[in-house]
């Protein structure tokens with residue numbers, strides 16, 4: 001039995017539960033007497049509800065209650081001021097069924113609760129709604145971009161919307177080599193296989209929610225605050241999440257609707273969104289329009305970077321992600337200007353979707369770098385090596401560690417980059433045009449306060465409890481490894497509990513910060529409980545001490561980042577190399593192989609980490625070649641709100657070779673575990689590497705995603 005667990009490829013401790021169907025996801029819960037609900041959504045994008053006739057719906061077979069803005073409970077009269085605990089990135093909460101205003105196409109305007117889902121869905125079709133439709137803005141190119149209001153966030157540090165060092169426009173005008181282009185990424189939707197769902201059950205004045213979420217603590221706080229209840233009267237359970245990619249980081253209106261529906265029905269209510277619902281109710285990666293201008297001398301040293309982004313947000317809320325922020329530190333350059341702006345549209349609020357900001361920004365910046373390399377007749381890897389910074393030139397701090405050079409070297413070598421012929425259309429395989437492209441990847445190492453409780457038992461086993469969710473990356477396993485190692489126990493002797501707001505509080509399971517935050521808390525709690533047990537039981541052998549004590553010993557520890565965050569700039573870095581083949585007659589692109597190398601600090605579990613990176617690569621293929629939520633500008637309607645017409649990569653789209661290397665990086669500064677996080681960086685740069693490879697294959701530079709066959713013909 002080994003007790004050295006961190007760094008070992010460990011199979012998922014929850015794997016058996018998942019493959020046997022024993023792991024219960026939110027919608028799997030059927031409390032006694034559960035009723036089923038469906039959301040009725042507005043069919044206009046702006047205006048007011050003039051009349052809503054629910055008589056036929058309410059009288060339909062099996063219907064228990066129909067809630068509209070006339071009949072829904074009015075809990076907000078008692079809503080207390082939001083505590084500082086409640087997600088501060090939310091600038092305005094959409095309170096469903098509280099007024100007659102319509103702010104976007106697909107806004108909830110009624111909830112039907114019935115004995116069965118079929119009865120609810122049928123009754124929903126009987127609702128008669130008359131609107132006074134207003135003028136809707138649905139097209140980002142017709143909206144006036146504005147600067148976002150500065151604000152704090154729990155999900156990492158929010159950088160200012162505007163930054164400048166040196167004289168970027170002057171340096172740009174003086175640069176002998178210039179590239180200036182506009183890059184567009186359309187709206188993209190998260191499509192986890194598990195649909196969002198909430199099961200709500202009241203017991204007197206206490207509420208239990210089984211909810212698909214990445215942040216149980218916040219759901220409990222927000223729903224309690226909105227209902228004017230003490231926070232500990234709401235309990236949120238989410239131990240298993242079937243993928244989320246960020247869609248579970250917010251409390252969406254359906255969660256409140258489930259709670260209101262259960263109260264009105266006097267029974268537990270299950271509200272599972274349909275796939276179509278998810279395009280109107282759980283956020284999306286915002287459509288962005290980015291301008292990048294690069295200026296360089298003839299040796300390829302960057303003299304100027306200007307990177308500006310406009311991103312869509314809703315009419316009622318500012319959503320603003322870090323699209324341009326990595327440009328401030330990724331490549332060395334004395335004159336840099338960045339700016340983020342938002343454009344308000346009649347739509348629901350976008351949200352974080354895997355590497356929010358960085359994934360979008362890297363597409364523009366790393367394609368522009370490729371265009372610059374071509375203008376300079378320089379190898380794109382060599383261009384990046386010539387602009388490798390000695391420190392974070394934006395924060396003016398040393399990097400805690402930065403293995404970019406090693407990532408380029410290792411990935412290029414494994415890929416065979418040296419055999420590339422630089423001329424576009426110069427590499428072929430039969431009738432296919434072959435192209436090789438690359439890009440740099442980066443993502444900040446975030447960390448937020450987190451707590452964990454560890455209980456040692458006399459029989460030598462341990463129970464570890466923390467509120468964190470696991471949306472799929474393998475948190476169940478990696479936290480168990482950290483605890484087992486810190487306690488010197490075999491994996492099987494550690495019992496973990498996750499995904500329950502009654503457990504010690506954790507930050508969002510997002511921003512690639514779970515291991516840095518919660519992993520550090522688990523490790524600290526394990527060390528603390530060992531100290532306590534040895535102090536009580538005597539000696540230096542934990543098992544002997546526990547046997548002597550004869551009863552459980554427990555410790556709860558909360559940890560947070562220290563002053564290291566003011567002394568170092570902390571980021572994971574990587575590089576990704578791609579081979580594509582493009583059919584010259586049909587315009588079809590096949591990604592043949594992807595090679596990535598990452599300096600992401602210590603790798604707790606190489607097996608689940610590799611899976612994370614492969615998942616990010618596949619997500620990047622979707623972003624580059626397929627994903628596009630097509631909005632009809634006349635109505636604000638998503639015309640492909642389903643998995644048949646919104647295409648995501650399947651196995652046949654995934655290359656047989658996805659090669660992942662982790663650079664052996666020991667970072668003593670980031671946190672006690674030395675981890676930087678992996679969830680997000682794995683998608684960053686993939687779409688740019690693919691676009692660059694397509695240019696190499698075809699000579700065509702496509703700056704608007706997705707790169708579909710029509711754009712290549």
Ligand code: MOS
Nearest residue numbers: 245246354510511
């Ligand atoms: Mo990730 S977008 O922070 O779930």
